[in-house]
Amino acid sequence: MKRSNLTRKDLAKAINEKMGFSQRGSGDLVDxxxxxxxxxxxxxEAVKLVQFGTFNVRKxxxxxxxxxxxxxxxxxxxxSMISFRPSxxxxxxxxxx
Amino acid sequence: xxxxxxxxxLAEETKIPLRDxxxxxxxxxxxxxxxxxxxxxxxxxxxxxxxxxxYDSYFGRNPKTxxxxxxxxxxxxxxxxxxxxxxxVNK
Numbered sequence: 001m002k003r004s005n006l007t008r009k010d011l012a013k014a015i016n017e018k019m020g021f022s023q024r025g026s027g028d029l030v031d032x033x034x035x036x037x038x039x040x041x042x043x044x045e046a047v048k049l050v051q052f053g054t055f056n057v058r059k060x061x062x063x064x065x066x067x068x069x070x071x072x073x074x075x076x077x078x079x080s081m082i083s084f085r086p087s088x089x090x091x092x093x094x095x096x097x
Numbered sequence: 098x099x100x101x102x103x104x105x106x107l108a109e110e111t112k113i114p115l116r117d118x119x120x121x122x123x124x125x126x127x128x129x130x131x132x133x134x135x136x137x138x139x140x141x142x143x144x145x146x147x148x149x150x151x152y153d154s155y156f157g158r159n160p161k162t163x164x165x166x167x168x169x170x171x172x173x174x175x176x177x178x179x180x181x182x183x184x185x186v187n188k
Binding site: 004005006007008010011014015018019028029030032033034035036037038039040041042045046047048049050051052053055057079080081082083084086089090091093094095096 | 187
C-alpha cells in the first residue's frame with residue numbers, strides 16, 4: 001500500500017482551490033493557522049478541535065534516571081510535552097476503511 | 098482554546114473576515130482528517146507529524162469487572178511533536 005504524506009503545500013493548495021487565495025497567500029494562511037495553534041500550546045492552553053482532536057500540554061515532574069551508557073544516576077529535569085488525542089469522529093473514520 | 102476561538106484568533110492575526118477564517122480552519126482540519134482516514138501521514142514543519150499506527154487485536158480486561166475481553170484490531174493516529182515546538186514548550 002502506497003502511503004502519501006500531507007504537507008503544508010497540500011493544505012495551501014486546498015485553500016487556493018477552494019477559496020481562490022493565491023498560492024502564496026494560501027501558504028501564509030496555513031502558517032497562520034499553525035502559528036495560532038502553537039501560540040495557544042506555548043501558553044499552556046489545551047486546544048480542543050472537536051472534529052479533529054485535542055492537544056494537551058502535559059507537565060512532567062523531575063525524576064531520577066540513569067545514563068544508559070554509563071549507568072550514572074542523574075536527575076531528569078521537569079519538562080512539558082504536548083500530547084494529542086484524536087477525536088471520536090477521526091477514530092471512527094480511520095477504522096471504517 | 099476551541100475551534101471558534103482559533104478562528105477568531107486567526108481572523109485577528111491575518112485581518113481577514115471571520116467567515117473566511119472559519120472556512121480556512123475547516124478546510125485544513127477536513128484535509129487532515131481525510132488524510133488520516135486514507136492512512137496517509139501528515140507532516141507540518143515546525144509543528145509536528147501524524148502517522149496512523151495499526152494495532153493488532155489483543156486480550157484486555159474490563160478494568161471494572163476484571164472480565165477478559167478481546168480488543169479488535171484498530172488504527173489510531175499518533176502525533177509526534179516537531180523538534181522546534183518541543184524545544185519551545187520547554188523554555
